[in-house]
Amino acid sequence: METTISILLFVPTVGLTVLLFAAVIRRLLGVRVGPFRTLLAGVLVVLVATPVLNALAPADPRSVSAGEAVLLGFLAIVVSALIAMAALVILEVLLPTGSLPGPVELWRGTRRRIARSRRYATIVRIALRHGLGRFLRGRPDPGPSSAAARRRLGRSLRAALDEGGVAFVKLGQLLSARRDLLPAEIADELTALQDRAAPVPWESVSEVLAADLGRPVAEVFTSFERVPLAAASVAQVHVARLPDGTEVVVKVRRPGVAAVVERDVDILLRLARTLEERTSWGRPLGLVGLATGFAAALREELDFTVERDNLQAMAAALASSPDRGVRVPAAHAALSSERVLVMERMPGTSLGTAAAVLDRLGDERRTTLAAGLVDTMLDQVLVHGIFHVDLHPGNVLVAEDGRLGVLDLGSVGRLDAATRAGIGHLLGALGRGDSVAVSDALLQIVDRPAEIDERDLQRAIGALIVRYAAPGGSASAAAVSALLRTFTAYGLRVPPGVAAVFRAFATLEGTLGLVRPGFDLVAHARSAAGQRVAEALGPQRLRGSLENELLDLLPVLRRLPRRIDRLGDALEHGRLRVNVRLFADEQDRRLVTGLVNRALLTVIGAAAGxxxxxxxxxxxxPRVSATVSLFPLLGYGLLIVSVVLVLRVLVVVLRRE
Structure with a gap:
């Protein structure tokens, strides 16, 4: 009984002691240390205190008075705490905080790592099956040297991405428009990727609908077609009817697709980080930024509340613009959720199968429709800053009266005011054939490198204008490809939003070929840009612009006399001072911090030595044991610390990035 009581008292006493020492050590260090490391330091104090006390105490404990015993005990505790603090510092040098996960994170990370490993194995098998194994080797592959070989590689890549699943299909569709990253033959093959999948059974669809609508399907819709109108890898679409008789389409997210996408997106992000860190071509292309933008767009596509908001924003944008015969379906916000989207069913036939409808409209009406579609896209890009990024024929409906309907706004492009202005200047300069203004506008909307030969860039842009944008030039998607290749040649990185604009117009050209064969997209855009510039310089618009500029300038003008008076008074009385913020740039701060850290490590290592x-x-x-003394033990320990710190500095100094 007494043994049990002793154990019950001993365990909490040791635990409280450990916690007390841990709190004291954290306070003495003056920095925030993780709870796991702090507890380890507390345990180390408890374990080391007794050996330290034995080393400090004389051989005959009976010769020690009570006061000396208290002093020796206090000294042993202080030395043990110092040892624990030193151990924490050494642990921080070897394994910085955050470099190792905690126990819970370690368990979760292990499970995720196992799942990723299985997925990695599946992806590797798919790549090997389609003849892409040579690109998985550690050494660089020269790649195909002929157009036929690049076309074969494109077919293999398309088949592999198609088999990889939804995230890889979406990635292939994105890469098909990035002709600054891929050869034209490969990009052409990737445009054939179709986002399709087998329909989900009705039982699974009804469960999702009932869960998100909060009631059975029969209580919300008077009729609901169980056979889907279309089925893709992310969602499938059903036709239904509301109690008021309105015919709608219901878009339902496939069960479990979010987890699959998150797993594959995580793999793509890790791969992008590895390539950007370890390859010479990954950093200039900004692979991490591309992968991050792709992941964000794909997550938006999975959340149907985003598409609902996009539909409402696009409808408002079209309503505030001239009527060009283009509209989007109205969303039923009250019935929509993250996994379910209910929207108006628009009349019409998909553009890819609407040849008979278009033939009845006649060439003049078809030309008007094509021009209206281009003008609508220009309104979206230059005025509203929200635009449809994937206007392929499957996303365009043609009604019997010739009006066009635009579908699938799950992922739209967004542009800030500065980028919209830059694109407007670019189109205006293209309309004038001014290569200098075109290059200036391009440098305004892309990420430029630290050094660039602007004169050479202007000459390259001038050659492209003569070839593609001049009257009689062969304007086509090749113009976009040539422009993007020019970006790559001069080290210009295209931001995701601007890349989405190029992708949108490249996709739009193929759509216009079905609406009106032979329609010149670049010529019409050049003419429209000239009209917009003329309108912007018109009396009414110019007066409004001047009024806006004066309104922005008025507060500055009001404060200017007061500030000049203060400056003059301070200068007259010798109180004028100029404050300069040192190390305001992040790169400067990192440089100085690294130099100071290396200097401190060098000094500490030398002193320890x-x-x-x-x-x-x-x-x-003092004797630690029968054969070990304290001074040699501390000496060897400090020697180890000195060697570790000096080697750490030498590795950083001699390492070539």
Missing amino acids: VIAVVLLGAGGG
């Missing part, structure tokens, strides 16, 4: 030599030369000291 000197002290180690002194201790080893002194020898003796």
